[in-house]
Amino acid sequence: MTKFDDLFATAVPLIARGDHQRDEPPREGGRWPVSVILRPPTDSDLAQRLDAVTAEAAELAGLGHWQTGQLGSAHLTVRALEGYRATIAPDDPAIERYLSALRRATAGSTRFRVTGLTLTPGSVMASAIPLDGAADTFMDRFATELGPDDWFERPHGRRDIWYLNLLHFTSDIANPLKLIDWVAERRTTTIGEVEVEAPELVRFCLQDGDRAHMRPIVRAL
Secondary structure (H helix, E strand, O other): OOHHHHHHHHHHHHHHHOOOOOOOOOOOOOOOOEEEEEOOOOOOHHHHHHHHHHHHHHHHHOOOOEOOOOOOOOOEEEEEEEOOOOOOOOOOHHHHHHHHHHHHHOOOOEEEEEEEEEEEOOEEEEEEEEOOOHHHHHHHHHHHHHHHHHOOOHHHOOOOOEEEEEEEOOOOOOOHHHHHHHHHOOOOOOOEEEEEOOOEEEEEEEEOOOOOEEEEEEEOO
16 A cells, blocks of 8 residues: 555545544644745646646535645645744745755756545645656755754654645535545546646745635745
């Protein structure tokens, strides 16, 4: 079994019973941390397909869940750096250190294939694999360049999967069994491939509306 299989097996009974995790609007220092991400270009075929799959999952799950996989929001997280921040000053010293480490670690584009869907206790997730060694090399180089600023993820160890969360649950799921079956049918359905030119340092901001989601806000290199 892969880790994606384990996630699915763990999530299914929780979702079926309505005991799944529910996201809430972020609070300072909490979930939705300042992070470095790899984001598929919005004009790529993969980004368009992820947007469509996200909308389909949202239709099954019902109103109000966060459509994280929509255009401009879908992303692979390289590393979380600190807890949620609603605003960041232009001259914030920690952010400047993160950016400096990111510049030193970045060495070209990364390529991924999105190989199917899975469930977690709090989301519908797309499984991804790197198509070469560049993504994992970058992740490790960035951790080294961060030095003591690697503290936030250090207790959890190195990330061992790549993924894009498409839908974060925020309330009851309208038809949990139908959603489970829909994801199960797509566990090994390849969605596409993408090349990401460069990583981004982001914070997240809650966007309301018909397709509510936590939007990554980029801090320019």
